Amino acid sequence: MSPLLRALPIFSAIYAVLYVIAMYFNIAMFVLYPQTGVWSWHDVPGQRGPAMYWYGWIANAAIGAAIISVLLAYLPALQRRIAATGAWLLPLLSMATVLFIIRSWFIR
Amino acid sequence: MITTLLIIHGLLAVTLLGALTHQTMALWWPARAGHSVASSFRGVRSQIYTHTIIVLFALTGIIGSILYPTYRIAVRPILEQLRMNAANGIFEFKEHLVAIGLGLLPAYWYYWRQPLAPEYAFVRRMLTSLLAFIVWWGFLTGHILNNIRGFGL
Numbered sequence: 001m002s003p004l005l006r007a008l009p010i011f012s013a014i015y016a017v018l019y020v021i022a023m024y025f026n027i028a029m030f031v032l033y034p035q036t037g038v039w040s041w042h043d044v045p046g047q048r049g050p051a052m053y054w055y056g057w058i059a060n061a062a063i064g065a066a067i068i069s070v071l072l073a074y075l076p077a078l079q080r081r082i083a084a085t086g087a088w089l090l091p092l093l094s095m096a097t098v099l100f101i102i103r104s105w106f107i108r
Numbered sequence: 109m110i111t112t113l114l115i116i117h118g119l120l121a122v123t124l125l126g127a128l129t130h131q132t133m134a135l136w137w138p139a140r141a142g143h144s145v146a147s148s149f150r151g152v153r154s155q156i157y158t159h160t161i162i163v164l165f166a167l168t169g170i171i172g173s174i175l176y177p178t179y180r181i182a183v184r185p186i187l188e189q190l191r192m193n194a195a196n197g198i199f200e201f202k203e204h205l206v207a208i209g210l211g212l213l214p215a216y217w218y219y220w221r222q223p224l225a226p227e228y229a230f231v232r233r234m235l236t237s238l239l240a241f242i243v244w245w246g247f248l249t250g251h252i253l254n255n256i257r258g259f260g261l
């Protein structure tokens with residue numbers, strides 16, 4: 001099996017963690033201002049309406065996970081340790097972490 | 109245009125929901141025998157749903173991401189003005205779940221490849237269940253927000 005194919009479960013595990021980090025620290029590759037339809041690599045002061053960072057978080061997580069998972073695919077021992085359990089456990093923990101981060105919507 | 113996309117998004121979500129629920133039920137509660145509706149629902153060859161689920165999840169997510177800016181400027185401010193924090197919260201959670209779900213698809217595809225590896229049966233169960241939870245949450249959230257006036261919240 002090719003190393004790139006073996007990287008897929010690692011990608012899913014790492015991506016979920018990186019997404020939560022990107023979301024929590026607001027590390028977005030780009031930002032969208034839906035009111036004006038402006039996309040930007042960084043915040044643009046004075047734009048009308050809200051800013052959307054969601055797409056930028058996904059892009060950062062996907063690129064970061066792709067790089068890390070391809071590198072780990074060439075380290076079979078470490079890859080085996082993370083792959084099967086990490087592929088579902090890390091996303092599950094990430095989902096719980098996200099819920100904890102946004103808990104103020106439900107308890108205030 | 110947005111209304112058309114919203115309807116397509118909903119129809120794709122219903123199809124995805126059905127496929128994932130069949131697959132999840134067949135994994136956790138396989139049908140032994142009998143010809144009841146419940147056992148027929150669970151008695152499917154779960155592996156045949158995999159590619160359809162991946163395509164449907166990706167398509168539904170992509171269309172949802174096209175619709176999202178409209179929600180952000182047309183719906184969310186109203187919910188904020190009305191102090192419907194829980195309604196906003198369930199959508200926030202949906203947004204993050206879908207993002208994590210998109211990232212789950214590579215692992216889901218990997219562990220559902222044919223021939224199925226018996227040692228990964230539990231991993232398949234967990235990945236499928238996570239996707240099912242994400243899709244159910246997204247579907248119910250969409251319906252609650254779409255019909256929020258009818259809920260009297």
